[in-house]
Amino acid sequence: MMDTFIANLSENWLTILIIFLLICMSAFFSGSETALTATSRARMHSLESAGDDRAGIVNSLIERRDRLIGALLIGNNLVNILASSLTTSLFLALLGDSGVAIATLLMTVLLVIFSEVMPKSWAISAPERFALVVAPLVRPFVAVVGPLSSVVNWIVRKLLGMFGVSISGEASMLSAHEELRGTVALLHREGAVVKADRDRLGGVLDLGELEVSDVMIHRTAMRAVNADDPPETVIRNILESPYTRMPVWRGTTDNIIGVVHAKDLIRALAEPEVEPRDVDIGKVAQKPWFVPDTTNLKDQLNAFLRRKSHFAVVVDEYGEVQGVVTLEDILEEIVGDISDEHDLEMQGVRQDSDGSIVVDGGVPIRDLNRALDWQLPDEEATTIAGLVIHESKSIPEERQAFTFYGKRFIVLRREKNRITKLRIRPIEQAEVSPPPVA
Incomplete structure (x- = not known):
């Protein structure tokens, strides 16, 4: 009987060859789908820029990812169904009704191993290389089957729309x-x-998500000079300041009349027969540039570069001065001011021997997150003191403690309505040695 079965198989060698070719085509479609969807667009763009024509084909295919996947799925299902049908027909002729079960089991094993797992594992191990090889073969197939794929995708969207599910064919779920x-x-x-x-x-x-108010030097910490002070006093304050630019006000700090640059002042003092008492600070100062506190940092950076300026006065919607912002403030958002990623060298931050962190209330949350690799939210508050006030819904007293976001915050010092110093402990440390709560 076995000899008869083998003889019958040999007589149907053409059908067996076609089934083998269909399984190979199924493996090709499965591997191509995995490689082309997993490949790095940035890598393909780089290769295309270097003159690789195959990378250009890959880029053109993945620009219409829905059309590509639909065409490959149609091809994959078509060859799988055809291979299964031929195998079932062959085994029915050879073994009768029992051939259906045997054909189903055999094709399941063959398709899972050789048409799904093996090609997809190969493709995912080297998606760029695999994609470059198969792209020239996939492109003509997508060109032919693509219109049918588009029709299928349209039908799918309409059906899902009936259930309130909306799918955009172009939009990515994640922004760039x-x-x-x-x-x-x-x-x-x-x-x-x-x-x-x-x-x-x-x-x-x-930069595009932050506003000028998030990085500016607040008016409470802003250093400025009074134009009505004696010239000697003004000059001494400017030259003793660590800053090269200082705003000049008259009458009230909200009335900024100019910004004086230390170099301009030195240049004025270097003029022949000019004494400090003869210097008119109002004439030395440059015209101030006022910017809204809601300007995002990306726009402000571009404005600094466009105007070739380094300094701006920040005002709110009522025109009242809120602080000052410099080009350096924005650049520090990019490069940071931590010289070593393991050392705390931030101004206003000190690490005690017990592992807790003592922080000035005015330290920005973003700077603390960057220094310590924390994830404290900065959507509702800019400074660490502002975060404690926001979470506690009050202005805490000294020695009050709060626990949120996996940290224990203890108010060490308060001046009037301002929290000026806090201690922060990870929650594990706080459980070991809980601080006193007022």
């Missing part, structure tokens, strides 16, 4: 910034990108 940020975060977790580089790139991506 989110995709880039997620990629960098993943590479950092895997050790391919160091923390400093991750923070710099994150700073660039955040």
Whole structure:
């Protein structure tokens, strides 16, 4: 009987060859789908720019990802169904009714191993290389089957729409910034990108989301000179200041009449027969530039570069001065001011021997997150003191403590209505040695 079965198989060698070719085509479609959907668009763009024509084909295919996937799925299902039908027909002729079960079991094993798992595993291990090889073969197939794929996609959207599910054929679920940020975060977790580089790139991506008010020097910490003070006093204050530019006010600090540059002042003092008492600070100062506090940092950076300026006075919607912002303030959002990613060298931040962090209330939340790799939210507050006030819904007293976001915040010092110093402990430390609560 076995001899008869083998003889019958040999007589149907053409059918067996066709089934084998169909399984190979199924593997091709499965591997192509995996490779072309997993390949890096940035890598393909780089290769295309270097003159690789195959990378250009890959880019043209993945520009219409829905059309590509639909065409490959149609091809894959077509050859799978045809291979299964031929196999079932063959085994029915050879074994009768029992051939259906045997054909089903055999094709399941063959398709799972050789048409799904093996080609997809191969493709995912080297998606760019695999995609470059198959792209020239996939393109003509997509050109032929693509219209049918578009019709199928349209039908699917209409059916899903009946159930209230809306699918856009073009829109990506993630923005380019989110995709880039997620990629960098993943590479950092895997050790391919160091923390400093991750923070710099994150700073660039955040520029469009942050406002000038988030990075400005607040009016309470702003250093300015009074134009009505004696010239000697004004000159001494400017030259003793660590800043090269200082706003000049008259009458009230909200009345900024100019911004004086230390170099301009030195140049004026260097004029022949000019004494400090003869210097008119109002004439030395440059015209002030006022910007709204709601301007995002990306626009403000472009404005600084366009005007070739480094300094602006920040005002609110009522025209009242809120602080000052410099080009350096924005650049620090990108490069940071931490010289070593393991050392706390931030101004206003000190790490005690018990592992707790003593922080000035005015330290920006973003700077603290960057220095310590924390994830404290900065949507509702800019400074660490503002975060405590926002979460506590009050202005805490000294020695009051609060727990949120996995940290224990203890108010160490308060001046009038301002929190000027806090101690922050990770929640594990706080459980070991809880602080006193007023």
